[in-house]
Amino acid sequence: MNAVQQTSVFLENKSGRLAEVTQIIAEAGINLIALSIAETSDFGILRFICDQPDKAAQVLREAGFSVGETEVLAVQVPHQPGGLAEVVGLIKPLGINIEYLYAFAGRTGQQAVVVLRPENGRNQEVAGVLQQAGYVLLTPEQAYDF
Amino acid sequence: MIWDVRNECMSVDEREAIQVKRLRAMIGRVKATVPFYHRVLADIDPADIESLDDLPRLPFTTKEDLRQNYPYGMFAVPMEDVVRIHASSGTTGKPTVVGYTRADIALWADMIARSLCQADAIPGDILHNAYGYGMFTGGLGLHYGGERLGVAVLPMSGGNTKRQIMMAQDFGSTLLSCTPSYALRLAEVAEEMGVDITSLPLRSGIFGAEPWTEAMRTEIEQRVGLKAYNIYGLSEVTGPGVSNECEYQNGSHINDDHFIPEVIDPDTGEVLPDGEEGELVFTCVTKECLPLIRYRTSDMCSITHDLCPCGRTTPRMSLVTGRTDDMLIIRGINVYPSQIEQVLLSFEEVEPHYLIEVDRKGTLDQLTVQVEISPDFFADRVGELEDLNRGIRGEIESVLGLSIEVQLMEPKSITRGEGKVQRVVDKRQTD
Incomplete structure (x- = not known):
């Protein structure tokens, strides 16, 4: 099963924190591929995919951030109406909730990538269903070059 | 009305003779019954007092001593004589x-009857x-004192x-007892309900269990429409009723025929003269x-032996x-x-770096x-952090018996003090 490594960073809700994180990543020469932010009134979690996840985690930890690393699925979908609907429609019968997902479009604009995290890390089951239906799960290298 | 003219208004000399007699008897009793006092009073003979x-010759008793003898090690009577326990x-x-014997409960009720009379209460x-009923001494203390005096007690407790x-x-409540806040x-909620609380028959308020100021007194008297009296106490000494203000509101009369006060320098332990501020210490004779014996309250105040126009000599x-x-x-x-x-140390997801912020909302x-x-805590889901927040909050609330808020912060975001770490920021207005 192909999976990519996602980096997540705990952020207090105060101004300038995102700027600081992105600055650190930029200075380390790391390229962001996709990101999303989950927020509550008190804090946020920044999640991202980048070309050098181990290095990203390292430089952020050195700067004092609380950093997590998670394996997530990166599914290639046609960049057209209904692309996402079909993917989640396939997962629904499994009875597995999706903790979160976010998406990005590829360089050509023909294909998009949906990054998703099944609940309780049940990646294997979800990957199986998607692959059976003919979907491509990207390797880290494929995702970084997408 | 003065509840107990004989004991509240006796001459200073007469009172000291009674205090010394009681102190001697007490020293003999605790040396015989409490292993802790048997040890620390080894060199003290009651007849020396x-x-x-001579009081400063006796050693202090601290909260730490109570902790080391938890739960019943400091009790001077067998459990079959104990009728109440508070904490x-x-x-x-x-x-x-x-702990309290039947006589201790009667004494406490009598002290609060004195307090209520000082606050102008009559049968x-x-x-x-509205003091909380339970392990806290406020609710049951005022309850028994009210019954002792012969007023009709509404056991409201807190909340609702x-x-x-x-x-x-x-x-038609005429007396109100609760914390000043x-x-x-009550005034605020009455205003929201469109009730003019100042027009109710409430005449006196007996307020304590938390620090307050003259400015708060003025505000309470205006907004609630009553005369506000301070009541002081702590469970180790008996509970509320250790002292209370009379109609002159010029300091709380200490029932020193039972609880002998001293004010000491908290650093040196030296006894300070009247009028000087220091730590209040009580001996419960x-x-x-x-x-x-010489229990350190950790409360800072000053005392005076000048006579009060009310006629009490305490x-x-x-x-x-x-x-x-x-x-x-x-x-x-x-709250300590x-x-x-x-509690925080028991959660490995957080660091023992914390800040306690106290504020008054309304x-x-x-x-x-x-x-x-x-920094090692792994979290990519909001739910995980919310669960952690809820878990910490629940644990702290069950330890304190108080609802609180928890805010998760980034690593290293709480200022490290140089030297003594500041753990508490109290933003409440104290004047």
């Missing part, structure tokens, strides 16, 4: 435990008692404020179950101005930062614990 000037916050997870009054307003209105809360203490330790009083509940720290105190999450 000739006057109150207040300890500095760790374990509370401070106090026929209706006492709206709208219902309290309705009952005060319908039942709850008195303001008549209590049977928990007769403590000494008076100022309002408490602060603490010698880091105890906080939130909505009448005692160490209690919170102990009239209610709110305590917020900011704590840093561990």
